[in-house]
Amino acid sequence: MFRYFTAGESHGRALCAVIDGMPAGVPLSPDVIDAHLARRQQGYGRGNRMKIEADKVDILSGVRFGKTIGSPISLLIENRDWKNWTEKMSQFEDKSESVKKIHVPRPGHADFAGRVKYGFDDIRPVIERSSARETAARVAACSVARQFLKTLGVEIGSYLSAIGQAIEPERDSYADLIAEGAEALAKRADASPTRMIHEETEAKAIALIDEAKRRGDTLGGVIEVFVTGLPIGLGSYAQHDRKLDAQLAAAIVSIQAVKGVEIGTAFRNATRFGSEVHDELFMGDDGKPYRKTNRAGGIEGGMTNGEFVHLRVAMKPISTLMNPLRSVNLDSMREELSHIERSDACAAPACAIVAESVIAPVLMNAILEKFGGDSLDEIQARIADYDARCNKALAKR
Numbered sequence: 001m002f003r004y005f006t007a008g009e010s011h012g013r014a015l016c017a018v019i020d021g022m023p024a025g026v027p028l029s030p031d032v033i034d035a036h037l038a039r040r041q042q043g044y045g046r047g048n049r050m051k052i053e054a055d056k057v058d059i060l061s062g063v064r065f066g067k068t069i070g071s072p073i074s075l076l077i078e079n080r081d082w083k084n085w086t087e088k089m090s091q092f093e094d095k096s097e098s099v100k101k102i103h104v105p106r107p108g109h110a111d112f113a114g115r116v117k118y119g120f121d122d123i124r125p126v127i128e129r130s131s132a133r134e135t136a137a138r139v140a141a142c143s144v145a146r147q148f149l150k151t152l153g154v155e156i157g158s159y160l161s162a163i164g165q166a167i168e169p170e171r172d173s174y175a176d177l178i179a180e181g182a183e184a185l186a187k188r189a190d191a192s193p194t195r196m197i198h199e200e201t202e203a204k205a206i207a208l209i210d211e212a213k214r215r216g217d218t219l220g221g222v223i224e225v226f227v228t229g230l231p232i233g234l235g236s237y238a239q240h241d242r243k244l245d246a247q248l249a250a251a252i253v254s255i256q257a258v259k260g261v262e263i264g265t266a267f268r269n270a271t272r273f274g275s276e277v278h279d280e281l282f283m284g285d286d287g288k289p290y291r292k293t294n295r296a297g298g299i300e301g302g303m304t305n306g307e308f309v310h311l312r313v314a315m316k317p318i319s320t321l322m323n324p325l326r327s328v329n330l331d332s333m334r335e336e337l338s339h340i341e342r343s344d345a346c347a348a349p350a351c352a353i354v355a356e357s358v359i360a361p362v363l364m365n366a367i368l369e370k371f372g373g374d375s376l377d378e379i380q381a382r383i384a385d386y387d388a389r390c391n392k393a394l395a396k397r
Contacts, residue, residue, distance in 0.1 A: 001368060002143070002361050003361075004018065004024060004145075004369065005018045005019045006134060006136060006140040008134070009049070009089060009128035010127065010128045011081055011082065011084075011088065012079060012130060013079060014076055014077060014082070014141075015076070015077045015089075015133070015134065015316065016075060016291070017075045017135065017137045017140055017141035018075075019144055020069065020124060021229070022148070024068055024376070025067055025376035025377060026067060026071035026148050026151060028066065028067065028068050028073075029057055030056070030058070033139075033140050034055070034056055034057055036139050036143045036146070036357065037053070037077070037249055040136065040187055042190070042328075043109070043194070043347065043349030044206055045209040045212070045344055045346030046344050046347065046350065047342055051349045055077050055229075056304075058077075058078075059075060060074040060075065060076055061074045062074065073144060075110075075140045075185070077137060077140060083232065084110045087099060088124070097239040101331075102123040102214070102339050103123065103331040104330070105123060105330065105338065106319045106320055106325070106327065106341070107325050107329055108325075109127075110126050114165070115330060117142045122337065124229055130256070132347065135350075135357075137353045143360075145361040146356075146357065149364060149367075149375075152379070152380065152383065153382075154227065156182050156186070156226070156227050156356045156360060156368075157181075157183050157190070158185070158195070158224070158356050159195055159197050159223075159224055159227050159358065160221050160349060161201075161222050161312075163255065163346060163348055164221070164346075165288075166201050166205035167197075170273070173293065174313075178228055182227055182228045182308070185230050186242065189352075192231065204248075212345045212346065213345045215323060217317070219348070220318075221346070221349075221351075221375060223313040223315065224310070225310070225313060225355050226310055230298070230306075231306075231358070231390070234304040234363070234367065235299040235303040235304060235366055236302060242369075243302030244299055244302055245297075247358055247366075248263070248309075248362050249341050250356055251359050252311060252313055254352050254358065255351060255358060258313055258315050258316075259267050259314055261312065262311065262312035263296070263299055264296050264312075265297070268295075278295070279291045279293045279296050281293075287395055291307060297311065301388075313352075315347075318344055321340075322340060323337050324337040324338040324340055326338070348386075
């Protein structure tokens with residue numbers, strides 16, 4: 001089983017991750033991880049922090065001669081901004097008398113509940129660990145799982161269909177977008193500053209982000225995530241915690257500022273008759289069943305059904321507003337405007353890269369559960385055997 005843990009604070013010395021359960025023999029280099037870290041830092045509407053950080057990973061263990069060796073992998077990403085926060089984030093010397101404490105929580109953030117839960121007299125520790133800066137470590141760790149998937153022909157990609165009220169026209173099908181694989185779609189989206197593929201919607205989104213900046217406001221968005229190349233039967237209907245859609249949804253909602261996820265066009269499906277929703281099966285000229293639609297998002301009964309997986313992700317606007325909202329000072333218990341922390345007007349394009357990343361371990365574990373194996377060669381052989389059996393079972397008799 002692939003597991004990972006992250007550590008580090010937003011303005012601490014570094015972010016790090018420890019990975020366990022990576023099979024041996026998977027090609028891995030810092031460049032593979034750095035490419036996704038760079039994608040996470042892009043996007044129209046990002047704040048000044050991205051001008052300071054240029055995230056690069058240092059792989060400290062678990063790799064020899066450019067391939068994983070089956071032992072734990074440890075990763076390190078330095079925070080360049082640490083040099084400006086050595087007093088505020090002093091680890092061992094008590095600077096509490098000289099550092100200003102934060103008492104006013106930001107509505108929508110972890111500030112209020114975190115301060116009460118842990119008994120702090122300062123919100124700063126909550127801000128530091130709950131910050132979306134943590135997702136840099138997650139993208140790094142998940143990029144390792146993503147590399148494993150890529151060796152098996154599994155690709156992950158995304159684009160944004162909405163930023164605020166800049167919403168692309170409704171699509172009847174997404175099949176044409178991923179006809180060349182999910183990575184091709186991702187590259188197409190990466191060429192856009194908003195990661196949108198509908199030009200008119202992109203122009204509206206840029207104008208909205210500019211307006212948000214002027215107003216000291218923020219914007220969220222809707223992210224379309226796709227996975228291609230998965231075999232039939234990952235996940236299970238046998239127990240609730242083995243359902244692949246449940247695991248994917250949990251991974252997506254764990255991302256900071258994400259408040260919703262759909263499998264396929266779930267909310268649209270909920271307003272229609274079943275005859276307009278379920279993906280019918282037909283016999284193809286090759287003697288195998290096929291579908292003309294994929295409204296289920298590639299998952300039925302908690303299992304992959306051979307179609308591409310489609311997840312729709314709802315990211316709310318970031319909680320830090322330069323034009324702050326009303327709040328309460330938890331020291332004086334008087335109403336005040338909320339704390340202002342460095343922020344982005346819109347981080348939805350970056351969130352898309354995080355969403356691509358966090359589902360990789362879920363998919364990897366579904367493959368490991370189904371096929372097992374300690375090395376890439378062993379796993380590939382077992383998948384090839386399974387594919388042959390599936391093709392035989394689905395062949396016209």
